[in-house]
Amino acid sequence: MATARCERLPSADHEMDDWLFLSSESAGPEVLEVSRDVQEAADRSKLRSKLVSAWNSVKYGWTLKKKSKFSRSSPVILLGKSYELKDQGERELFRSSFVSLLWLTYRRGFPPLAGSSLTSDSGWGCVLRTGQMLLAHGLLLHLMPPDWTWSVTHHAVKDDMDLESRSVHRGQSFQEGPHKRCRKLSLGSLLDRPMEATHRRAVSWFADLPTAPFGIHQLVELGKSSGKKAGDWYGPSIAAHILQKAVAASVVLPNLVVYVAQDCTVYVADVKKLCERPPPQSWKSVIILVPVRLGGQDLNPAYITCVKKLLTLQCCIGIIGGKPKHSLFFVGFQDDNLLYLDPHYCQPTVDITKENFPLESFHCKYPRKMSVSRMDPSCTIGFYAKCQKDFESLCTIVTEALSTSTETYPMFIFAEGHSQEHERSNTPTNNITYIQRKDELRRVDTSNSMDEFVLL
Template structure:
């Protein structure tokens, strides 16, 4: 995302400073002095590999056309209005707040299209360009929950490399003219060096979290694992994944991973969070101990367009510290929303195709996993089909989250609430409990909610 006012880039393209030759994926070194004698079998294998690579490129190009692209332009931020991002407010007219916002935004993990990774299961695709944006935004939503789960409050990431004086981390406009915020190189260098020493243990954890999302079959939350888990929903590599299906894939991925045993994911059913279901999922011995939980709520906020009555509600949800973001965007053009300023949503865009990072290096570069340039999009352009995420560290945090979210839902929307909380368990859970061999007593649902009939929550959305 080049900040230059004279440059734009197409979706599916990396920023100008990261452009590489799209047609070369091999990184193996070739010694020109060495004579290689290849057999006919090796030549045939190479020809088959080339055909598969060409097919992957053509499929990627077709998906880019099929799902659309648009011109990328810079975003301007006003100094007269605060920026709200994941429960925190930043006054951009204040230099300290500007720096705090810049560092907080840069800390968010930015997961984009990649190319040149090992072929995905069931085909020869080596890129998710054009079709994997919902999975990428789902990864970013989960990554934010993991950072809150594993890092101390207030932790921010700082690049080890010095930032070029030509880079502009934030563009602020007060009278229509752009004002680029720049800092003294010497101060920034000293701060980066100090932060690197102080945050060394946290940086190791940060790097480990990044590896969980790498584009390789063994990564617990990588594109290979998510595509594999999506097969049970009838999806395969190259298909369009809706926000609801992405939520269930993330739930399965966390449940199948041994890397975060004290974290679970709960997906709301038909815009309903069943508190007893969450309790069963989070409880661990002794009973007063709870696992941390990420709550994902798939919703559809209107018909073809976002219902205006829900805009205020979306804004207020993003002001909650328990909110970890929203998977949404434009139709078949998913973005990861993390905040807003006035009538514009702040987001991370996965539609930049970068080469796969070589993870064989001990200190592989992390810069491509963090975005320096925040972008905005009007609320009016938001696709009403989305998934909202929340995180609670423990039982008290979950109860506080429910109270805060419920207050927003009951006071913000003029129409029916975006989603609701229900004491008791869903019908599906009750039926599974009756057939379970475990000798456990469960709380039944309240009588006033017995009329609720849950349908297949794997549908793309639930219309309110």
């Protein structure tokens, strides 16, 4: 849990809150006497769901109106970009960039998940939500122009760093009153509308509906092949494989693939084979996911510098990980504190079938932070390469960043050639995983390791 809390997302007009609506809701007059029992059971289920949501808001600090504080004397790193907070313009850029990240949290009130009566993922779906955020950031890099930011800023309020309570981006100005908002749009904002349509479409892909390609329903369905079901806790490695299957099964991203590293090794030939396509377009963009375990119960101190170094790379799209029931999405750092997005705030499901559905609940205004030493060692690290040249550059700069952990085994490595997966698939392994480290092949028994990681 973070060492400091931040203020919960202020409710929009008529937005439900975890502490309101704790009583049962009536569904109208009864037609049949038996429907009374059905209605009472449904009311109890709704009440239970709301109580669980309220408890999780208490447990993870969303009911505390306390913000994380940031130093103006040192830069803050956010997914490969550095911001000097002592400069007002830089502070505004940091705020704009952070707010533009997609924030995907627990939701309640969505259609029941297949094979269960669950209509909320509160209390168990945090790893899937952080996986969604990792994928979502990769998609924004894939679909949007460089340095794109979310230009709808009528949600702006005074932030954690004592910024003024105003925000003007691309000529837009907004004023908020108790019951109304007025907005002036410039020519620049009108030109942004195609990008806003793409942004809205990307958000809809993560909707809480069975038809959404990357929504909670689809991810739970794909998790069945890994022995998981709705209500289970999903480890960061399983989440990586689920995301790979979700992108492969979708038709919305024909020019993007996901590669999951095996045994802490990125096999370059396998990535190239996955990305190659017939001319004239000879390369697909790729998201690389690397599941690792960086120690036993606690993070190995030797890897702390390496984790921070990776977050300074623009090809890094974030890190997911955390203890069971408490997974976070790490997006940057300042000094020895990691910045993260927290999925543990349970919000009402948004009906994305409505035209111009509200986007505010998909964006978080306040970054949270925690000491990097408290990071759980189970995690999945994400990278994005738009083209073959970017992938080759990624291999070089990531390898250089990994060299900061030379006093121990590297967090992971890049290896030329193909993996041995097709050979191992025909041979029983009895929970034995093979790890390649500096041309040495060794065997490690993982039958008792947490999740599905190998201890380094």
